[in-house]
Amino acid sequence: MKKILFLILTCIATLALLSSCALFNSSTINGEKLSSYKIVYSADDHDYSYRAAEYIQSSVKTRTGVELKIVEDDQTEGECEIIVGETSRSASASLDADCSRSEFAILSDGTKIALEGDYFLIAAAAYYFVETFVPTNNYQATVPSGVSVCEPIVKEAKNFIMLIGDGMGQNHTKLFDVLENDVEYGDGEDIFYGYYLSAIGYSRTNSLTGTTDSAAGGTALSSGHKTYNEHIGIDADGNDVLLITELASSLGKSTAVMSTETKTGATPASFSAHAEDRDGKSAILQSQIQLTSQYGTLIDCGYDYYTSAKLLGIEDKIRETLDTLDNDGDGFFLMYEEAHIDKHSHNNDTEKLFLALVRFNQAIATFMEYAFYHPDTMVIITADHETGGLTEGEGEYYFTYGDHTSADVFVFVHGAAAERFDGVSVENIQIPMTVAHLMGKDDFGDRTTYSHLTE
């Protein structure tokens, strides 16, 4: 009796193993066996496309056991191809879709399937393709023929990424329209990447003092409380206020604070300390030590450089940090600041300002690529205030001021609840209040004056 039972169990185990094996995989795409497809990319295209090809390859393998080959577009065209990004294949040429903002396009013509999206949007296309057409083992998928324009897949937010361009006014983001981007470390992009996010709104930045500094501006974004200038993580009465990093930690999430500024700089400090005076460095450090020891908040700051090797250092650092945070099943909150947009705007130095903007753009691309492969990630790009009164006249932008102004700044949002911000003007404190709301906390921030953005 035991022997028969053993035999039956062995048979079941063998069958289970075989059905998950590529050899016996009966999946098809557009009528052809999945295993007859190759993934094609171009070495001339951005690395985003190669990574998208790798993503499709590894996800298909995990789901079906089939390992598709990745080939370059200089190799002879095959019968069945999944073409990723801009290539020399005719399918790429016919994929001339009219996409706006966060949209990407998929073309299907028999056994030729092409995916295209600007820069990191190809990641959204790759994720969408796998989720929609490679559901599991042994399936028959049909990619709708012709060109489809699609939106990234978004799931309920578990991870939150807040990106702050210190001093980045609305016109700062438009400098890409008029300045030649020949910055060695950039993608050669002629657009501020925020414009690829699905929602664009506006934030009012004034503090209780009037025109804000980065301390009160940072505190508004980190705590949902308007306070006086110079204050770090404390309210008008001098009381400590709960920071979004502290809230996230208390909910079991991992937290990280990254900045191109040193860690006692007003913005990173606002997300990791409570101190009455932004210039009281030792008090800030003391407070930060307490936060890191209590919650394990990762504080990684001080990247002020411009050379390509070191920029790669920033992108790697970001990926490394995301990898660490990714291991937390409860999700994470991360704040990243580009501090030098403000510095160079104070000096009215357009050239250096643009370098800082390109560097910020590269950081945004790295975070957005992550978000598209992890659709439970919400990304907010905003500023604490505008600096320099950057003004447009006759197709050029020029500074009119040497300090902060009260001009509204942009809020670019991707992910869950993005639509709440689209085309809407909010007080800066409503941004972290909405994040807290999505974390399930409705008593965060100054609820007496403002509410979070309810549906």
Ligand SMILES: [Zn+2]
């Ligand atoms: Zn400033």
